[in-house]
Amino acid sequence: MESNRQRKVAQIIQEDMAEIFRKQSSESKQSFMVTVSDVKVTADLGIAKIYLSIFPADFRAAIMKEINENNSYYRNYIGQKMSKQVRIIPQLAFYLDTSLDDVERIEKELKGEGDNPIL
Numbered sequence: 001m002e003s004n005r006q007r008k009v010a011q012i013i014q015e016d017m018a019e020i021f022r023k024q025s026s027e028s029k030q031s032f033m034v035t036v037s038d039v040k041v042t043a044d045l046g047i048a049k050i051y052l053s054i055f056p057a058d059f060r061a062a063i064m065k066e067i068n069e070n071n072s073y074y075r076n077y078i079g080q081k082m083s084k085q086v087r088i089i090p091q092l093a094f095y096l097d098t099s100l101d102d103v104e105r106i107e108k109e110l111k112g113e114g115d116n117p118i119l
Contacts, residue, residue, distance in 0.1 A: 002040075002041075003043070005045070006041045006042075006043065006045065009041050009045055009048075009082075009085075009086060009090070010039040010040060010041045010048065011039075012081070012082055012085065013039045013041070013048050013050065013078060013082075013090070014036050014038070014039040014050075016077070016078055016081045016082075017036045017039070017050060017074065017078070018035070018036045020074065020077055021034040021035075021036065021052075030059065032054065032055065032056065032059045032063065033054070033055045034052055034053070034054050034063060034067075035052065035053040035054075035055075036050060036051070036052060037051045037052065037053045037097040037099070038050075038051040038097065039051070041090060042090075045086060045088065045090055046088065046090055046091060047090055047091050047093060048078075048090040048091070048092050048093070049093050049095060050092060050093065050094050050095065051095050051096075051097040052064070052067070052094060052095070052096060052097055053096075053097045053099075053100055054096065057101070060096060064094065064096055067094050068094055071092055071094070074092055075089060075090075075091070075092050078090075078092070
């Protein structure tokens with residue numbers, strides 16, 4: 001079960017990461033959207049698992065690669081924002097959240113539009 005502290009730190013990280021991804025996508029020449037769908041922080045506040053939804057799907061691999069390459073930049077950014085609230089800045093781990101794709105696929109299959117319609 002998550003403590004209040006974990007939820008608070010996760011919320012701060014989610015808001016700050018959403019802000020930086022919003023800035024980066026608006027400054028980019030390509031049109032894409034990165035959404036921070038969830039953040040889970042370990043009990044010791046040492047690791048933050050950040051789940052991202054990236055649209056359109058064509059850019060997912062390239063954007064995830066770039067995000068993972070710039071992990072230290074994002075951790076430094078979070079560190080500057082959270083330095084007064086926590087002693088240790090968590091390590092950041094980024095994961096692709098495909099739950100919306102799964103929902104869309106299931107809805108299509110239920111309507112009989114999927115590749116493998118359910119009989």
